[in-house]
Amino acid sequence: MKPIVRIAFRNTQRQRKRSFLLGGAIAFGVLVITIINAFTAGMIVNVKNNFSFIAGGHIFISGKELSDSGRVITAINDTAIVDESLKLVEPFVKKVNKRSSSLAQLIFGSWETNHTIEGVDWQKEEELAAKLVITDGSLEGLAKPNAMVLPKPIARRLGVVAGETILARLSTITGQQNVGEFYVTAIVEDQTNFGATSAYVHLDYLNDLLSLNSGSYQMILLFLHDMATMDQVSNVIYGYLKEHAEVDPRVQLDLYMGSNKKEDAEKEEEIYEAERKVMAQIFGGGYMNDEEPWEGTKFAVMTLNDFMQPVMAMVGILNTVALVVFLILLVIIMVGITNTFRMILIERTREIGTMRSFGMQQKDVRNIFLWEAVFIGLGGALSGLFLAWVIMTVVGFIKLDGYPVLQFFMNNGHFTFLIQPASVIMNLLILLVMTLFAAYMPARAAARLRPADALRAHY
Amino acid sequence: MAIVELDNVKKVYPLGKTEVQAVKGVSFTIDKGDFLCIIGPSGSGKSTILNMIGCIDVPTEGRVIIAGKDTGKLNDFQLTELRHQVLGFIFQSFNLIPVLNVYENVEFPLLLGKSAMSKAERSEWINYLIDAVGLADWRRHKPNELSGGQRQRVAIARALATKPQIVLADEPTANLDSKTGETIIELMKKMNSELHTTFVFSTHDSSIMAVADHIIRLQDGLIVENVHRSAGGNGRNPSEAAVKP
Numbered sequence: 001m002k003p004i005v006r007i008a009f010r011n012t013q014r015q016r017k018r019s020f021l022l023g024g025a026i027a028f029g030v031l032v033i034t035i036i037n038a039f040t041a042g043m044i045v046n047v048k049n050n051f052s053f054i055a056g057g058h059i060f061i062s063g064k065e066l067s068d069s070g071r072v073i074t075a076i077n078d079t080a081i082v083d084e085s086l087k088l089v090e091p092f093v094k095k096v097n098k099r100s101s102s103l104a105q106l107i108f109g110s111w112e113t114n115h116t117i118e119g120v121d122w123q124k125e126e127e128l129a130a131k132l133v134i135t136d137g138s139l140e141g142l143a144k145p146n147a148m149v150l151p152k153p154i155a156r157r158l159g160v161v162a163g164e165t166i167l168a169r170l171s172t173i174t175g176q177q178n179v180g181e182f183y184v185t186a187i188v189e190d191q192t193n194f195g196a197t198s199a200y201v202h203l204d205y206l207n208d209l210l211s212l213n214s215g216s217y218q219m220i221l222l223f224l225h226d227m228a229t230m231d232q233v234s235n236v237i238y239g240y241l242k243e244h245a246e247v248d249p250r251v252q253l254d255l256y257m258g259s260n261k262k263e264d265a266e267k268e269e270e271i272y273e274a275e276r277k278v279m280a281q282i283f284g285g286g287y288m289n290d291e292e293p294w295e296g297t298k299f300a301v302m303t304l305n306d307f308m309q310p311v312m313a314m315v316g317i318l319n320t321v322a323l324v325v326f327l328i329l330l331v332i333i334m335v336g337i338t339n340t341f342r343m344i345l346i347e348r349t350r351e352i353g354t355m356r357s358f359g360m361q362q363k364d365v366r367n368i369f370l371w372e373a374v375f376i377g378l379g380g381a382l383s384g385l386f387l388a389w390v391i392m393t394v395v396g397f398i399k400l401d402g403y404p405v406l407q408f409f410m411n412n413g414h415f416t417f418l419i420q421p422a423s424v425i426m427n428l429l430i431l432l433v434m435t436l437f438a439a440y441m442p443a444r445a446a447a448r449l450r451p452a453d454a455l456r457a458h459y
Numbered sequence: 460m461a462i463v464e465l466d467n468v469k470k471v472y473p474l475g476k477t478e479v480q481a482v483k484g485v486s487f488t489i490d491k492g493d494f495l496c497i498i499g500p501s502g503s504g505k506s507t508i509l510n511m512i513g514c515i516d517v518p519t520e521g522r523v524i525i526a527g528k529d530t531g532k533l534n535d536f537q538l539t540e541l542r543h544q545v546l547g548f549i550f551q552s553f554n555l556i557p558v559l560n561v562y563e564n565v566e567f568p569l570l571l572g573k574s575a576m577s578k579a580e581r582s583e584w585i586n587y588l589i590d591a592v593g594l595a596d597w598r599r600h601k602p603n604e605l606s607g608g609q610r611q612r613v614a615i616a617r618a619l620a621t622k623p624q625i626v627l628a629d630e631p632t633a634n635l636d637s638k639t640g641e642t643i644i645e646l647m648k649k650m651n652s653e654l655h656t657t658f659v660f661s662t663h664d665s666s667i668m669a670v671a672d673h674i675i676r677l678q679d680g681l682i683v684e685n686v687h688r689s690a691g692g693n694g695r696n697p698s699e700a701a702v703k704p
Contacts, residue, residue, distance in 0.1 A: 003566075003570040007558060359542045359544070359568060360539070360571050361539050362539075450516075455510075
């Protein structure tokens with residue numbers, strides 16, 4: 001080890017209490033930012049995961065056709081094209097689900113409300129059943145073909161409890177009115193907190209009510225092995241469908257950390273319109289067809305990322321607040337470092353004179369101070385990371401039941417912390433740069449001391 | 460052959476709004492292998508002259524030539540290099556680096572610049588110096604675990620580490636009891652005769668004067684006596700070969 005590095009390292013141990021306090025302050029800052037970043041990153045994954053079970057997949061392909069009368073029918077009859085497109089991405093796909101949905105008027109006694117009903121194959125979608133947080137009734141009633149699982153806000157609005165029967169008025173795909181009777185087997189929390197939890201019913205029963213052809217479906221939903229491949233896989237599918245059939249423009253939302261690339265108001269309007277149409281198509285809302293007529297099935301492809309805007313916006317704010325807190329903490333710590341190094345400069349003036357007299361160059365004197373600051377900064381940062389890891393591991397072990405609203409942000413009742421190397425490295429770099437900056441002035445002053453004056457010092 | 464040459468050197472320090480003339484025009488030479496004592500009362504300019512010979516201070520006027528180089532014409536980097544290559548220092552209060560042990564303190568000057576020695580040669584040389592100053596059993600001890608005399612021995616070994624041509628010692632025995640002081644002087648004298656290193660002292664210590672072969676007496680920033688004695692002189696009669704300025 002170079003002598004200046006060795007001296008700098010040992011200097012950190014001269015006033016252990018002082019180094020410990022400085023390092024401790026740095027550790028605290030790093031601990032806070034690391035935990036918040038890991039928490040938000042874990043939360044995004046959990047929300048996506050939980051949402052994917054509720055929505056039925058990571059990628060959603062829906063189709064619409066034009067009837068002879070010019071009416072838009074939500075259905076995929078041309079299944080061959082979709083099957084071909086899926087072959088291209090087969091290695092990435094874990095599971096394929098099919099769902100139907102409709103915006104229905106739910107009626108109970110004199111109360112009524114509009115909500116989305118989704119037809120689910122409960123045999124295949126056992127993860128959905130596992131993720132639902134039941135507040136009343138149970139899923140045993142799913143044995144009945146007309147069983148329904150109702151989200152709590154809707155149940156409250158209708159004044160219905162588990163075990164009762166409600167009516168649902170909806171339109172068939174050809175536009176005729178139809179009414180179905182549903183047995184409410186369970187009432188569940190709306191874990192999305194923004195009303196996106198549908199009322200779930202049996203797929204076959206809903207298909208009957210919608211008068212869908214046998215073998216056709218409204219929506220195909222893909223679960224991927226790795227969520228990170230979501231955009232890549234959806235692009236491949238979209239590319240294939242675009243080449244072989246009509247497609248709706250993709251909702252190109254760049255949602256991460258609020259870095260929305262919308263350029264102008266016109267573009268924004270266009271994206272909003274596309275988003276509204278596809279959302280309506282997937283979740284069964286109606287909209288006026290104002291498009292040019294087309295032949296065959298017109299496809300739309302969406303991914304989970306497209307729904308994540310509210311969550312990502314919240315995470316973005318949380319991360320920004322954490323960064324600001326971290327920077328404020330750092331500024332306070334840096335004032336401490338500057339003061340400490342000024343003190344050190346006074347304490348070691350004679351020692352600096354001695355080293356200079358033996359032939360140590362100015363830059364080496366400066367570097368001793370800077371290395372010492374780096375060691376304190378790194379020591380504090382690594383301790384902070386270790387402590388954060390300990391806290392995150394302990395908190396991760398705790399199972400939190402009884403907070404249904406929080407369940408959507410958790411993984412089976414556990415908070416997940418996902419340490420992101422890139423953000424850890426960035427925080428460490430910010431810390432190191434600021435530490436060096438704080439120590440630089442005293443270091444330069446030390447280097448500029450005249451050896452004769454330094455040796456005369458009596459401290 | 461002169462290794463140090465001072466030519467009409469003056470040094471003025473600003474003191475508030477006034478100026479203090481610490482050295483008022485001093486000229487002398489020091490030969491290679493000299494064991495020189497600069498003596499004089501406090502404030503006579505001993506330390507100032509020592510600092511100028513040590514290249515840690517420069518004269519206000521006049522020339523200081525060390526190993527053929529005019530220090531007034533060198534910048535800080537060159538002066539530092541000159542100190543590293545030509546000079547060694549021994550201080551009154553030892554000035555060891557507290558975080559380094561005995562071995563590392565002695566090794567320290569060798570690690571500062573380019574060294575011709577290999578790692579093995581360096582280690583052998585440091586061990587030789589530590590043995591020579593009688594601290595073989597204290598190699599791994601930190602300065603705060605040593606007595607004053609032991610610390611000054613480390614300082615002597617450190618001053619000799621780079622095999623300097625000149626060692627400057629500013630009152631090296633002032634913080635030691637007389638017995639330890641004498642041992643230290645003997646050690647330096649031994650190094651002077653074995654390694655032919657030039658020693659320049661500023662001191663009040665009569666036992667150093669007794670073994671010196673060149674004595675310069677200062678008063679009020681001027682030389683009042685410059686005495687050369689034959690090597691190995693007992694110092695009982697320093698007036699022989701005296702050169703009055």
